[in-house]
Amino acid sequence: MNVLSHLGCDKVFDYFEKICDIPHGSFHEKALSDYIVSFAKERGLYCRQDNKMNVLIKKGGTAGYESSPVLIMQGHIDMVCDKNEDTEHDFLTEPLEIYIDGDDIKARGTTLGADNGIAAAYMLALLDAEDIAHPPLECIFTVEEEIGMGGATDFDAFDLEGKRFLNMDTEEEGHLMVSCCGGRRMRVYLPIEKEKKQAGTTLSVHIRGLGGHSGSDIHLQRASANVLLGRFLFELRERVDFALVSANGGNMDNAICREAEAVVVVAPEQVQTVAAVIEEAEAMFREEYKDRESDILMTAEQMPEAAEVLTTETRDYVIALLRLLPYGVQTMDTNMDGLVETSSNIGILKTNEDHIFIDNAVRGSMESRKDAICKKIEVLGSLCGAKVVGVHDYPGWQYNPNSEMLRIFKEVWVEKFGEEPKVVAIHAGLECGLFAKKIPGLDLISLGPNMYDVHTPDERLSISSTIRIWEYLKLVLARLK
Numbered sequence: 001m002n003v004l005s006h007l008g009c010d011k012v013f014d015y016f017e018k019i020c021d022i023p024h025g026s027f028h029e030k031a032l033s034d035y036i037v038s039f040a041k042e043r044g045l046y047c048r049q050d051n052k053m054n055v056l057i058k059k060g061g062t063a064g065y066e067s068s069p070v071l072i073m074q075g076h077i078d079m080v081c082d083k084n085e086d087t088e089h090d091f092l093t094e095p096l097e098i099y100i101d102g103d104d105i106k107a108r109g110t111t112l113g114a115d116n117g118i119a120a121a122y123m124l125a126l127l128d129a130e131d132i133a134h135p136p137l138e139c140i141f142t143v144e145e146e147i148g149m150g151g152a153t154d155f156d157a158f159d160l161e162g163k164r165f166l167n168m169d170t171e172e173e174g175h176l177m178v179s180c181c182g183g184r185r186m187r188v189y190l191p192i193e194k195e196k197k198q199a200g201t202t203l204s205v206h207i208r209g210l211g212g213h214s215g216s217d218i219h220l221q222r223a224s225a226n227v228l229l230g231r232f233l234f235e236l237r238e239r240v241d242f243a244l245v246s247a248n249g250g251n252m253d254n255a256i257c258r259e260a261e262a263v264v265v266v267a268p269e270q271v272q273t274v275a276a277v278i279e280e281a282e283a284m285f286r287e288e289y290k291d292r293e294s295d296i297l298m299t300a301e302q303m304p305e306a307a308e309v310l311t312t313e314t315r316d317y318v319i320a321l322l323r324l325l326p327y328g329v330q331t332m333d334t335n336m337d338g339l340v341e342t343s344s345n346i347g348i349l350k351t352n353e354d355h356i357f358i359d360n361a362v363r364g365s366m367e368s369r370k371d372a373i374c375k376k377i378e379v380l381g382s383l384c385g386a387k388v389v390g391v392h393d394y395p396g397w398q399y400n401p402n403s404e405m406l407r408i409f410k411e412v413w414v415e416k417f418g419e420e421p422k423v424v425a426i427h428a429g430l431e432c433g434l435f436a437k438k439i440p441g442l443d444l445i446s447l448g449p450n451m452y453d454v455h456t457p458d459e460r461l462s463i464s465s466t467i468r469i470w471e472y473l474k475l476v477l478a479r480l481k
Contacts, residue, residue, distance in 0.1 A: 002017070003017060003098055003099060003100065004016065004017045004098070004100070004105065005017070007463060007467075009125075009466065009467050009470055010125050010129055010132070010470065011124075011125045011128060011129075012118075012121050012122060012125040012466065012467075012470055013121070013463075013466070014125075015120070015121040015124040015125055015128075016105075016114075016117055016118055016121035016461075017098065018035070019032065019077075019113070019117040019120055019121060020095060020096040020098050020107070020112075020113065020117065021095040021096075022035055022095070023091055023092055023093060023094065023095070024077055024078060024079055024113070024117075025078060025079055025080075025081040025091045025092070026078040026079070026080070026081070026143075026144055026145075026146045026147040027078075027144065027147070028078075028091075028092060029053050029077050029078050029143040029144070030053050032077050032120075033049060033053040033054075033055055033077065033141070033143065034049075036055045036057070036077070036120070036124070036141055037049050037055055039124060039127075039128075040055075040057045040127070043127070043128070045057050045058065045059055045127065046058040046059075048159065050154070050155065050156065052143055052144070052150065052151050052154045052155070053143045053151070054140065054141065054142050054143055054151045054152075054154070054155050055077075055140070055141040056138065056139070056140050056141075056159070056160075057123075057127060057137075057138075057139045057141075058136070058137065058138050058139075059127050059134075059136070059137045059139070060136050061134060061135045061136040061137075062132070062133050062134055064133070064481065065133060065134060065135045065136070065480075065481055066136070068135035068136065068480060068481050069135060069162070069163065069164055069480065070135060070136045070137070070138055070161045070162035070163070070164070071134070071135050071136070071137055071138070071162055071164050071165075071166060071477070071480055072137075072138045072139075072140065072160060072162035072164065072165045072166065072435075072442075073122075073123050073126075073137060073138070073139045073140070073166045073168065074119075074139070074140040074141075074142065074165065074166070074167050074168070074431065074435065075116045075118075075119020075120055075122075075123065075140075075141065075142070075167065075168040075169055076116045076119070076141070076142045076143065076144075076145030076146070076151065076152075076169065076431065077116070077117070077120050077141045077142065077143060078143050078144055078145055078146050078147075078151075079111060079112075079113030079115065079116075079117060079146065080111050080113070080115070080146050080252050080254070080255060080454070080455045081110070081111060081251070081252075082110065082111045082251055082252065082255065082258075082455065082456060082457060083109055083110040083111070083457055084109045084110075084457045085208075085259060086109070087108075087109030087110060087457070089109065089110050091110075096110060096112065096113065097109075097110075098112065100463070101460070103462055103463050103464050104452075104460035104461065104462060104463065105460060105461045105463060106458075106459070106460045106461075107457075107459070109457055110457050111454075111455065111456065111457055111459050112459040112460065112461060113459075114451045114454065114459060114460075114461035115169070115171065115451055115454040115455070115459070116145065116168065116169045118168070118448065118449060118451075118461060118466060119167075119168030119169060119448065120141055122168055122469075122470065122473065123139040123141070123168070125470075126139075126473075126477075127139060132474055132477065133474075133477060133478045133481075134477040134478070134480070135477070135480045135481065136161075136162075138160055138161065138162050140155065142155060142431060145169075145431060146252065146254060147252075147253070147254075147392070148185055148391065148392025148394070149392065149394045149429065149431055149434060150392070151431075152394075152431035152434040152435065153392075153394065153434055155434075155435075155438070157435070157438040157439055160439060163439070163441055163442055163443060164404075164405055164442075164443050164480070165405075165432070165435060165436075165439075165442050165443065165444040165445070166405070166444075166445060166446070166447070167430055167431065167432050167444065167445070167446035168446070168447065168448050169430055169431070169446060169448060170426075170446045170447045170448035171216065171448055171450070171451040171452075171454060172448075172450060172451075173448075173449050173450045173462075173465045173468065173469060174413075174417075174421050174422055175421065175422045175424045175447070176406060176409055176410065176413070176421045176422065176423050176424070176445055176446075176447055177424055177425070177426055177430070177445065177446035177447065178399050178400070178403065178406060178423055178424070178425060178444075178445065178446075179365075179396070179397055179398060179399040179425035179426070180365075180396055180397045180425065180426050180427075180428060180429060180430040180432060180433065180446075181215070181340075181341075181363045181364055181365040181370075181396045181426070181427050181428065181429060182363070182364060182365070182367065182370065182393070182394055182395045182396035182429065182433060183215075183361060183362060183363040183364070183370070183392070183393070183394055183429045184362050184370065184374055184390050184391070184392065184393040184394075185253055185359060185360065185361060185362070185390065185391045185392045186344075186359075186360040186362055186374050186377045186378075186388060186389075186390050187357070187358070187359050187360070187388070187389045187390075187391060188321065188325075188356075188357070188358040188359075188360070188377065188381045188386050188387075188388050189355045189356075189357060189386055189387040189388075189389070190314070190317055190318065190321065190355055190356040190357075190358070190381075190384060190385070190386040191354065191355050191385060191386070191387075192310055192311075192314045192351075192354060192355055192356055193310070193311040193313070193314050194308040194309065194310060194311065194314075195308065195309060195310075195311050196307070196308060196309075197243065197245075197265055197305065197306050197307060197308060197309045198243070198265070199267075200243070200265040200266055200267050200268065201265065201266055201267070201268050201271050201302060202245065202263060202264070202265050202302065202303040202304065202305050202306050203263070203264055203265075203266065203271070203274060203300050203301070203302055203303065204261055204262075204263050204300065204301050204302075204303045205229075205232065205261065205262050205263075205264065205274075205278060205298065205299075205300045206259065206260075206261045206297075206298065206299045206300070206301075207225045207228050207229050207232065207249075207259065207260050207261070207296070207297070207298050208225060208258060208259045208296065208297045208298075209222065209223040209224070209225050209228070209256075209257075209258055209259075209289075209293060209296050210222055210223070210256075210258065210293035210294055210456075211225075211255060211256045211257065211258030211455070211456045212255070212256045212453065212455065212456060213254070213255065213256070213428065213454050213455045214253070214254045214255055214256050214343070214345035214347060214361050214363075214455075215254065215343070215361075215363055215426070215427050215428025215429060216426060216427065216428045216454075217256060218256070218328060218329055218340060218343045218345065218363075218427060219329060219338070219340050219427065220292060221292055221328060221329070222256055222289070222292055222293050223256075223285065223288075223289050223292075223293065223296060224256050224257045224327055224328075224345070224346055225249050225250070225257040225258055225259050225260035226249040226250055226257040226260050226322060226327075226346045226347075226349045227257075227322065227327050227346060228260070228281075228285055228296070229247060229249060229260040229261075229262055229322060229349070230319060230321075230322025230323045231281070231322075231323065232262075232277070232278070232281045232298075233247075233262060233318075233319045233322070234319050234323055235277055235280075235281060236264070236274065236277050237315075237316075237319065239273055239277055240266055240270045240273050240274060240277070241266075241267075241270075242264045242265060242266045242270075242274075243264065243265040243266075243309035243310070243312075243315070244262065244263070244264055244309060244310045244314075244315040244318065245263035245264065245265060245306045245308075245309050245310065246261075246262070246263045246310075246351035247260070247261070247262045247263075247318055247322075247349055247351055247356070248260065248261050248262075248349055248350055248351055249261065249348070249349040250346075250347050250348045250349060250359075251348065252347055252348065252455065253345065253347030253348055253359040253360065253361040254345070254347060254361050254429075254455065255345075255347060255455040255456070256345060256347075256455075257346065257347060257348075257349070258456060260349060263303060263306065265306060265309055274300065275300065278298050278299075278300055281298060282296065282297070282298040285298075314356075317384040317385065317386070318356055320380075320383075320384055321356075321358060321380065321381070321384055321386070322346070322349070322358075324380050325344070325346050325358065325360060325377060325380060326344040326360075326373055326376060326377070327344055327345065327346050328343060328344070328345075329342075329343050330342040330343055330344060330369070330373055331366075331369055333365065333425075336425060339365075339425055339427060340363075340427035341364060341365055341366055341369065341427075342362075342363065342364040342365075342366065342369045342370055342373060343362075343363050343364075343427065344360055344361070344362045344363075344373050344377075345360060345361045345362075345363075346358060346359075346360055347359050347360065347361050360377055362374055362377070363427060363428070363429065364396075365396050365425075365427070367396075374390055394429060394433060394434060395433040395434065395436075395437055396433050397430060397432040397433035397436055397444065398436075399425060400443070400444075403443050403444075403445065404443055405443045405444065405445045406423065406445055408476065408479055408480065409421070409445055409447070409476060410423070411479075412472065412475050412476050412479055413472065415475075416471075416472055416475060417472075430446055432444045432446060447469065448469065449461065449462055449465035449466040449468070449469040450462040450465035
């Protein structure tokens with residue numbers, strides 16, 4: 001596409017654009033992984049690709065740095081694949097349509113994947129450069145981060161020598177990340193029973209909000225379309241005897257659901273009542289969230305007649321789960337002001353042939369409280385006759401106040417920018433915890449440029465911030481002698 005080639009920055013943007021050209025959604029990273037392997041082979045670098053499609057590339061230190069402590073750099077190459085409802089895009093086969101809007105790089109109607117494609121671009125640019133001073137490097141490109149950190153979980157660290165670790169998955173310039181929470185996916189499978197539809201009018205009710213990242217944005221208390229759908233269906237049941245055909249919302253468990261839809265059947269004379277309930281619910285939701293996000297939109301349209309509907313019992317179980325499953329901030333950290341301790345996100349709601357599937361992302365920096373939320377989901381599921389399975393459990397990353405990496409990164413930041421960086425913890429999962437568990441004594445830190453609205457089609461990457469972080473990174477590398 002050559003949209004970004006004029007931006008320079010030692011090929012960082014060239015490699016980011018190349019990454020955007022190669023489809024690389026979670027579970028579909030092979031093409032990008034193979035590209036990274038071919039990149040390494042062309043340059044004669046040590047390279048290892050495992051069965052999971054993780055890639056490790058090693059590069060020796062530059063002149064004078066040959067015996068310096070090895071630095072591990074790491075980022076993930078999978079992206080969240082989400083798009084606007086009116087956007088036609090095949091994430092399996094089509095490149096992202098990126099463009100520049102002022103200081104931002106965006107993708108037209110889809111997620112951009114700067115989370116975490118920019119980390120891969122930084123590493124490739126560094127591995128390609130011949131004029132940047134740096135210690136010996138071990139660059140790790142992991143897969144499946146967005147759907148449970150499967151790549152980092154399975155990565156074998158047997159050939160890693162480094163004890164210094166730089167993760168590049170932070171989304172705010174000037175923040176040095178020193179800790180993150182752990183998490184677990186709680187998947188609810190509700191068996192469904194169907195019956196023949198009675199005469200009536202079939203309507204599709206759609207709810208749309210802003211969405212966001214279920215970790216780093218959860219404290220903003222944005223609306224989840226799945227939660228709002230549950231509230232709407234509860235109110236509708238109070239006013240109308242309706243049948244439920246299906247309920248669907250969200251594509252990723254780690255994204256706050258932006259759009260949800262329920263297909264219902266009502267008697268023709270009750271259509272106006274449904275319209276009134278929609279109008280009242282939309283007004284109520286907009287009032288509740290007016291200070292947190294743009295207007296919430298609810299619409300309805302008539303659909304072809306459905307052959308079957310869910311039984312009343314199944315309908316009521318669906319409503320109960322959407323109303324009672326924990327969503328949003330659950331507890332706050334008492335040691336660090338403003339830091340969320342535990343949360344839960346109802347990310348995916350899907351009606352399948354024989355069951356309703358609800359995927360919840362539970363996060364927590366305190367293991368016992370995270371576990372308590374998971375047990376609550378298990379209890380709620382059992383009361384509705386659902387099967388609940390916990391998967392993708394990953395550890396948190398504990399703060400080390402004596403970190404040598406933190407000291408160096410802070411010193412260089414002050415020297416370059418004349419101000420102290422913010423040392424922060426995040427209520428989101430980073431792969432650092434998994435690597436800390438694999439490599440005893442690992443000294444970790446995470447940073448990155450400004451990204452906004454990640455995991456949504458509004459995602460954007462700041463060009464100027466990407467350049468500043470790159471220039472800062474080169475200074476840090478020179479200091480790690």
